[in-house]
Amino acid sequence: MNAISDREPMTIGALARAAGVHVETIRFYQRKRLMPEPDRPVGSIRRYGADALGRIRFIKSAQRLGFSLEEVADLLELEDGTHCQQAREQARKKLDDVRARIADLKRIETALAELISRCSTTRGRVRCPLIQALHEAR
Template sequence: MKTPSDGFSIGLLAEAAGVGVETIRFYQRKRLLPEPERPRGSIRRYADDDLARVRFIKSAQRLGFSLDEVSELLKLEDGAHCDEARSLAERKLEDVRVRLADLLTIESVLSQLVARCGATRGAVTCPLIASLQGRP
């Protein structure tokens, strides 16, 4: 989308970035996105840099970075601090690996419980419910 000659309104910025207007306002409250000045008697206008910043935030979030981590990355966005960015990414990668291991454990346990549920017949207590209640 080409930037209008006088900049984006908040609605156009949100549309171009693929987010809602409230997301733009939320990022501003979190100080991830600066709020442009409002010319007297007019509406705020956002530039291409603002659009790039929102897209940067969303891309980082898709990789699993929290907004606090995104804030740290935004401080490094000039690309001159690769070691610091790599350090943040390494921490995020370790977090992802831990969560993956946890998810694999959850998958295994649920798979076993589902199989046990499918094997029970009659008036037997449901193995899944019994497990969640802490009963053998």
């Protein structure tokens, strides 16, 4: 990304390149009302400023932290910085969700490790313990 693209008005293509996304991603964000669509001057093309680039970066950063687009929309409503308590509560809920998913993944890891271990100790014409366990699972 060059410094000029941060200050000068950009076409949607230039904005996409500067933000590291596809043009269709920007259009999708606009349809989802995560980003405003700038006015089109008569006989010209729309131009995007640094605020649009910042907004895309905000959206992508929030997504990397696991926030859904619906949650990102909620965070964007709080972005003026005066709603720290609400933003903190959303982050706390997301952290709880992440911790629950980690616990689920650890249970899955333990179950798979046990089944793999049982597979390697089985000999002869015994039915595969992994396949059998999956058939018996409720």
